[in-house]
Amino acid sequence: xxxxxxxxxxxxxxxxxxxxxxxxxxxxxxxxxxxxxxxxxxxxxxxxxxxxxxxxxxxxxxxxxxxxxxxxxxxxxxxxxxxxxxxxxxxxxxxxxxxxxxxxxxxxxxxxxxxxxxxxxxxxxxxxxxxxxxxxxxxxxxxxxxxxxxxxxxxxxxxxxxxxxxxxxxxxxxxxxxxxxxxxxxxxxxxxxxxxxxxxxxxxxxxxxxxxxxxxxxxxx
Ligand code: G3P
Numbered sequence: 001x002x003x004x005x006x007x008x009x010x011x012x013x014x015x016x017x018x019x020x021x022x023x024x025x026x027x028x029x030x031x032x033x034x035x036x037x038x039x040x041x042x043x044x045x046x047x048x049x050x051x052x053x054x055x056x057x058x059x060x061x062x063x064x065x066x067x068x069x070x071x072x073x074x075x076x077x078x079x080x081x082x083x084x085x086x087x088x089x090x091x092x093x094x095x096x097x098x099x100x101x102x103x104x105x106x107x108x109x110x111x112x113x114x115x116x117x118x119x120x121x122x123x124x125x126x127x128x129x130x131x132x133x134x135x136x137x138x139x140x141x142x143x144x145x146x147x148x149x150x151x152x153x154x155x156x157x158x159x160x161x162x163x164x165x166x167x168x169x170x171x172x173x174x175x176x177x178x179x180x181x182x183x184x185x186x187x188x189x190x191x192x193x194x195x196x197x198x199x200x201x202x203x204x205x206x207x208x209x210x211x212x213x214x215x216x217x218x219x220x221x
Pocket of ligand 1: 006131
């Protein structure tokens with residue numbers, strides 16, 4: 001399973017990247033706006049820092065505008081994946097950009113029908129937003145399972161990028177299904193790392209070591 005971070009916070013990306021945990025990044029206009037500053041600089045810094053795919057989203061809603069923005073964004077680096085919305089113009093832009101060798105992540109996918117169409121338009125990734133489905137009383141993770149089953153029946157190369165992750169259980173569920181990628185806010189990755197028994201275990205090991213040191217003052221490892 002590949003782990004992407006769903007953030008535009010450069011410092012957090014750097015921290016988790018140094019632990020070797022970041023296979024890629026997804027951003028969107030909301031995440032960039034949360035960070036403030038010059039969004040182009042932020043995007044370029046992230047693209048330079050990360051070896052894997054970095055999704056940068058177009059803001060135009062028209063085909064021509066999406067192409068223009070997608071081509072411009074791709075100039076930031078060879079690891080840029082252009083994020084296009086799941087709309088008729090978005091799919092058309094996906095097809096054209098893909099034919100030009102620019103990979104596309106089709107975003108805002110909320111049904112298996114949309115997922116089939118995103119895959120048919122040649123998307124490298126399709127992003128079901130599972131948390132937002134949960135928010136309206138639908139089962140986001142079942143959608144991932146259904147999309148996974150459908151894509152497996154055919155020769156699609158499109159990868160499922162599970163987005164709008166709300167908690168670590170979503171990550172485990174996506175892993176059990178075999179989703180290719182999960183993109184998560186850094187806070188979820190932080191929660192995945194932690195377990196209270198790890199903290200208690202470490203505290204006890206260190207306390208016992210201190211005891212040993214008192215009995216053997218010259219001991220060292
Ligand atoms: O990558 C998509 C993601 O940012 C959406 O998450 O929490 O705004 O539903 P959320």
